[in-house]
Amino acid sequence: MTVSEIIAALPLTVITAPENPEQEVKGGYASDLLSNVMGQAGAGFLWVTMQGHQNIVAVASLLGLAGIILAGGAKPDEETIRKAGREKIALLTTELSTFEISGRLYQLGISGQC
Amino acid sequence: MITLEMQLDGASFETAGEASSRVKKVLQQIGVPGDVTRRVAIAAYEAEMNVIIHARRGIMTALIYPDRTELTVADEGPGIADISLAMQEGYSTAPDSVREMGFGAGMGLPNMARCSDEFDIETVIGEGTKIRMTIYHEKRP
Numbered sequence: 001m002t003v004s005e006i007i008a009a010l011p012l013t014v015i016t017a018p019e020n021p022e023q024e025v026k027g028g029y030a031s032d033l034l035s036n037v038m039g040q041a042g043a044g045f046l047w048v049t050m051q052g053h054q055n056i057v058a059v060a061s062l063l064g065l066a067g068i069i070l071a072g073g074a075k076p077d078e079e080t081i082r083k084a085g086r087e088k089i090a091l092l093t094t095e096l097s098t099f100e101i102s103g104r105l106y107q108l109g110i111s112g113q114c
Numbered sequence: 115m116i117t118l119e120m121q122l123d124g125a126s127f128e129t130a131g132e133a134s135s136r137v138k139k140v141l142q143q144i145g146v147p148g149d150v151t152r153r154v155a156i157a158a159y160e161a162e163m164n165v166i167i168h169a170r171r172g173i174m175t176a177l178i179y180p181d182r183t184e185l186t187v188a189d190e191g192p193g194i195a196d197i198s199l200a201m202q203e204g205y206s207t208a209p210d211s212v213r214e215m216g217f218g219a220g221m222g223l224p225n226m227a228r229c230s231d232e233f234d235i236e237t238v239i240g241e242g243t244k245i246r247m248t249i250y251h252e253k254r255p
Contacts, residue, residue, distance in 0.1 A: 035163075035221035038156050039228070043148065051216045058131025062138060062155040064148075079128065 001025055001108055003066050003090055006046070010104050011094055015081055018067055018090035025066045028110045030102045034059050041065060046110065048098050050074040057083040057091075066090065071098040116140060116178040122165040124191070127215075130166050134158035137176045141183065146251050153229040154183050154249050160222040161187035161245050167212050168192060169242065185230075185247045193239040201227065 004021035007014060026044030031037050032051050041047055043064040049056060052074050060068050067090030070076055076084070076091060084091040094101050118140065120133035138155040146154075158174065165172035169191025177184040194200045200207075201223050208218025227233045230247035237243040 032216045033219040033221070034216040035160065035219045035225055038159060039221055039225045043152060049216075053127075053215055055127060055130055055215065055217075058135065058159070062131060062134055062152075062159050064152065 001110065003046075006105070006108065006110070007092065009108060010101070011096060012069065012092040013094070015076060015091040015093055016084040016089065019088035023066055025110055027112060028102065028105050029112060030071075030098050038063065046105065048102050048105075050098065052076040052080055054079040054083050056080065057087055057089055060084075060089045061087045067092060069094060069101060071096060071101050116144075116176075118174075118176040118178070120174045122162055122169075122172040122174055122187070122189070124166060124168075124170045124172075124189075126166055130163060131159060133174045134162050137174075137178075137183070137185070140176075140178060144178070146183075147253050149253060150249060150251050154185065157226045157229040157247050157249065158185055158187075160225045161185065161247070163217060164222050164243075164245075165189045165191070167208050167217055172242075181252070182231075182248055182250045185249070186244065188242065188244040190242045193241055194235065194237040194243055195239060197235055197237065 002022050003018045025046050028046045029041035030048040032049050044066050046066050048069045048071050050072050070093045073095045137158050141151040169189035172189030175186045199205050203224045204220040206218045206220035212218045231250050232248035234246045
């Protein structure tokens with residue numbers, strides 16, 4: 001599934017648009033520990049977190065993630081939005097919890113394995 | 115050979131990741147395979163974050179050869195009291211304020227070791243730490 005198909009299928013608000021909306025999402029990972037994400041999330045994964053600070057953008061960019069979903073109503077900092085826009089990282093928010101949004105992604109066929 | 119040298123400042127979370135990102139971009143430009151570039155990026159970022167979290171300042175040097183990248187991150191900081199403890203996943207001396215941001219989970223050094231083909235730490239308590247990592251550009255089997 002592509003990033004844009006996922007955005008259309010789930011209750012996600014687009015804060016910053018992906019560089020390539022047709023990029024295939026290769027998997028998903030959910031964690032609020034940045035080094036854990038660094039070690040485990042694969043390229044092209046969607047990352048579900050409640051961390052809204054600017055450093056999430058560098059993690060997503062260095063790993064080549066398909067995007068970041070801020071779950072549980074978490075709001076990105078202003079600087080996070082600016083950086084995500086500059087780095088062309090898709091930044092999405094949802095009111096759904098980390099568990100719930102991860103489950104919905106899984107239902108769409110996005111798994112935790114490459 | 116391409117040499118990149120970047121200054122790192124302790125506690126500067128607003129520029130965190132920029133040094134690693136520069137290294138990654140150069141590797142992408144010269145056509146190093148994606149999964150190798152990714153390992154360099156992870157190793158560099160974890161070392162960069164350690165300086166920002168724990169040290170006063172540091173320097174990241176990347177020597178990019180045709181067959182390998184050598185990363186050196188040397189800091190002026192507290193040093194590491196027990197390296198084998200620091201290498202254990204989950205062990206961290208990071209302050210609570212940093213942990214709340216999702217850093218300091220005790221996975222930085224293990225991530226660096228896992229991503230690099232050669233890994234070496236020199237540390238002097240009260241003076242600083244130097245981490246040297248070599249990543250070969252040949253894909254891992």
